[in-house]
Amino acid sequence: MDELSALRDAAERALAYAETVDDRRVFPDPAAIEELNALAGPLPDGPSDPATTLELLGVVGGAATVATTGPNYYGFVTGATHPAALGAAILAASWDQNAALPIMSPVAAAVYDVSRDWLIDLLGLSPQTEIAYVTGATVANATCLAAARDALLADAGWDAPTQGLFDAPAIQVVTGDQAHSTVRKSLGFVGLGSERIVSVPSDDQGRLRADLLPDLDPADGPILLCAQAGEVNTGAFDPFDRLADWTERRGGWLHVDGAFGLWALADPGRADLVRGLTRADSLATDGHKWLNVTYDCGIAFVQRPGALRRTFASVAGYLPPATGFEAMHHTPQSSQRARQVEVWAVLRTLGRSGVADLVRQSCDAARTLAERLADLDDFAVLNEVVLNQVLVRYRNGAATERLLAAVHDDGRIWCGPTQWQGETAMRISVSSWKTTVDDARRAADVIVELADSLD
Numbered sequence: 395m396d397e398l399s400a401l402r403d404a405a406e407r408a409l410a411y412a413e414t415v416d417d418r419r420v421f422p423d424p425a426a427i428e429e430l431n432a433l434a435g436p437l438p439d440g441p442s443d444p445a446t447t448l449e450l451l452g453v454v455g456g457a458a459t460v461a462t463t464g465p466n467y468y469g470f471v472t473g474a475t476h477p478a479a480l481g482a483a484i485l486a487a488s489w490d491q492n493a494a495l496p497i498m499s500p501v502a503a504a505v506y507d508v509s510r511d512w513l514i515d516l517l518g519l520s521p522q523t524e525i526a527y528v529t530g531a532t533v534a535n536a537t538c539l540a541a542a543r544d545a546l547l548a549d550a551g552w553d554a555p556t557q558g559l560f561d562a563p564a565i566q567v568v569t570g571d572q573a574h575s576t577v578r579k580s581l582g583f584v585g586l587g588s589e590r591i592v593s594v595p596s597d598d599q600g601r602l603r604a605d606l607l608p609d610l611d612p613a614d615g616p617i618l619l620c621a622q623a624g625e626v627n628t629g630a631f632d633p634f635d636r637l638a639d640w641t642e643r644r645g646g647w648l649h650v651d652g653a654f655g656l657w658a659l660a661d662p663g664r665a666d667l668v669r670g671l672t673r674a675d676s677l678a679t680d681g682h683k684w685l686n687v688t689y690d691c692g693i694a695f696v697q698r699p700g701a702l703r704r705t706f707a708s709v710a711g712y713l714p715p716a717t718g719f720e721a722m723h724h725t726p727q728s729s730q731r732a733r734q735v736e737v738w739a740v741l742r743t744l745g746r747s748g749v750a751d752l753v754r755q756s757c758d759a760a761r762t763l764a765e766r767l768a769d770l771d772d773f774a775v776l777n778e779v780v781l782n783q784v785l786v787r788y789r790n791g792a793a794t795e796r797l798l799a800a801v802h803d804d805g806r807i808w809c810g811p812t813q814w815q816g817e818t819a820m821r822i823s824v825s826s827w828k829t830t831v832d833d834a835r836r837a838a839d840v841i842v843e844l845a846d847s848l849d
């Protein structure tokens with residue numbers, strides 16, 4: 395086996411992929427998906443040359459990807475990969491560092507400290523904010539909610555990490571009725587219950603109606619309010635100042651799911667949208683969506699010092715005394731990859747204004763696409779385009795479904811369906827550094843051309 399030639403070959407394939415991805419079908423055609431059978435078969439009886447394995451993966455696997463790293467993918471707020479992130483990911487993968495403890499990887503520890511300071515600065519969070527790198531916003535939400543749970547119960551004289559939740563004071567959990575499904579999932583698996591919540595109605599953009607918050611009494615149990623920055627369909631932001639006032643008056647904890655929307659904090663032009671957002675006690679976001687780092691990367695921000703450690707410290711005789719930030723005592727994981735490396739690389743490359751430009755470019759592209767379609771008779775834009783999300787209906791729900799099927803067949807762009815106010819709509823998200831206003835214009839032209847072809 396020649397280790398280096400196998401690696402060189404894989405690197406060549408990665409380069410060839412990057413060279414061609416912008417111009418290919420965004421979703422693979424059925425033949426390419428069928429070919430994936432070549433990856434199956436019985437477990438090999440014995441070893442073979444890694445180069446052969448990598449060739450098979452590169453040829454067959456690489457032809458059946460969804461081209462999210464090109465400019466034409468508008469699905470799921472997926473985000474692309476900035477070259478600084480991809481390059482850093484390649485380096486970091488080759489180093490194979492365990493970021494659990496500084497003693498296990500000085501470079502991971504140093505990059506963690508720098509990336510933490512940069513993120514706090516960029517987003518305007520309090521200097522003592524603690525951050526945890528996890529797998530994505532779902533786990534970032536769960537990480538924050540677990541820390542919130544234990545902090546609220548500690549204030550009530552109950553030590554949840556050692557005593558558990560049975561017989562603990564009952565936390566009163568409040569969410570908007572448009573809270574992301576993963577917030578409810580997270581509430582479920584941190585023991586607070588996905589349905590044991592007070593659900594507050596939202597307005598027609600999915601913003602939590604602060605005027606309808608219940609008048610909860612903290613004497614009945616500690617209060618946890620979950621809000622969101624960036625509703626998954628509309629991109630709308632909750633009214634954070636009013637939510638923070640309501641929570642503070644009751645000595646509660648305000649958590650915000652900002653899986654993609656949190657990055658609006660980096661754009662000075664969006665100050666109105668984010669007003670009050672940094673008053674939250676905890677915030678969850680994704681690096682792998684709008685910051686355009688590779689999967690998987692979520693970030694939990696907790697602005698109450700000590701809370702992450704209370705929940706996630708783990709004790710064992712062989713663990714050395716503290717020598718800096720110890721990720722394994724602040725996250726659900728123990729061993730973990732150094733996700734901060736890609737975050738550091740993107741922030742180091744783009745700088746403050748570059749991140750703001752990334753946000754602005756996506757939002758400008760979304761607005762352009764929305765304006766093009768809104769001008770046409772058969773199209774309706776269903777949301778206020780305040781960020782990077784556009785909801786479009788063509789005539790009615792059924793016609794919109796036919797149009798989406800045509801878009802998927804065509805393959806030049808991809809966006810998905812959603813249900814909005816009882817009917818199907820196209821959900822268009824812009825979250826790639828590659829997608830420009832011109833790309834958005836072309837995407838609108840493709841949609842219009844395909845709609846015309848349906849008649």
Ligand SMILES: *Cc1c(COP(=O)(O)O)cnc(C)c1O
Nearest residue numbers: 530531532533574576651653680
């Ligand atoms: C994507 C998303 C999540 C979940 O993020 P993952 O990275 O997929 O775990 C949570 N909330 C919102 C608003 C999202 O858009």
